[in-house]
Amino acid sequence: MITATLERPQLSARLKLETNAQHERMHQLMEYGAPFSSPEAYTRFVAAQYLFQRDIEHLFKNAAVQKAVSDLHVRGRLEASLADLKDLGAEVPQDRLASADVAMPEALGWLYVSEGSTLGAAFLFKEAQASLGFSAAFGARNLAAYPEGRATVWRRFVAALDNDAIGNEQHDAIIAGANAAYDRFGELLTRYFGQA
Numbered sequence: 001m002i003t004a005t006l007e008r009p010q011l012s013a014r015l016k017l018e019t020n021a022q023h024e025r026m027h028q029l030m031e032y033g034a035p036f037s038s039p040e041a042y043t044r045f046v047a048a049q050y051l052f053q054r055d056i057e058h059l060f061k062n063a064a065v066q067k068a069v070s071d072l073h074v075r076g077r078l079e080a081s082l083a084d085l086k087d088l089g090a091e092v093p094q095d096r097l098a099s100a101d102v103a104m105p106e107a108l109g110w111l112y113v114s115e116g117s118t119l120g121a122a123f124l125f126k127e128a129q130a131s132l133g134f135s136a137a138f139g140a141r142n143l144a145a146y147p148e149g150r151a152t153v154w155r156r157f158v159a160a161l162d163n164d165a166i167g168n169e170q171h172d173a174i175i176a177g178a179n180a181a182y183d184r185f186g187e188l189l190t191r192y193f194g195q196a
């Protein structure tokens with residue numbers, strides 16, 4: 001059975017392993033941008049989050065994505081990011097839609113990056129509260145947990161990834177989608193924070 005597992009690693013495990021360097025880069029960019037050092041720096045982070053969430057929620061409209069992930073209605077932080085920008089008195093940034101040409105199966109990789117980021121956001125949320133006094137009701141809605149809780153919603157997403165409906169032959173494209181999504185968030189953080 002061990003052999004079978006090695007021959008056919010689960011998609012979620014491959015995603016985590018094969019995009020690990022990208023996740024590390026996010027840490028570096030965040031450290032460099034120090035978003036909790038001032039409300040201004042934090043506002044730059046929320047602008048990046050807003051544009052990334054706009055890319056992500058564009059994919060929610062795709063019927064094939066809806067079929068692959070049946071609970072999209074509980075996911076996404078576009079509305080929260082927009083409300084945070086309003087709380088912060090910031091302008092809504094304008095940019096191209098980076099996901100305009102993204103379809104299944106790559107779209108699942110994009111969703112992986114967004115949904116996974118809700119886990120790390122637990123730490124960021126605490127910092128936003130402690131350092132800046134923001135909350136789930138003001139300024140830090142985009143970092144707050146989903147109502148059902150981070151772990152529950154994440155586990156359900158992983159179950160949608162590690163599902164027989166997604167053939168092994170699609171895994172490489174999904175990982176490429178995750179890399180593209182990380183590249184996009186990296187591009188946005190660099191734009192708002194500068195090159196780390």
Ligand code: HEM
Nearest residue numbers: 015016023026027030112113115116117119120121123185
């Ligand atoms: C300083 C900022 C960040 C910190 C401290 C952080 C921290 C973490 C931690 C601790 C986990 C693992 C949680 C667990 O296994 O229970 C995690 C997972 C993850 N994070 Fe981050 N993160 C940060 C930024 C980001 C960003 C900006 C993105 C993408 C836009 C991101 C994407 C992900 C993904 C996709 C996962 C899931 C990994 C997996 O299990 O497959 N993270 N993060």
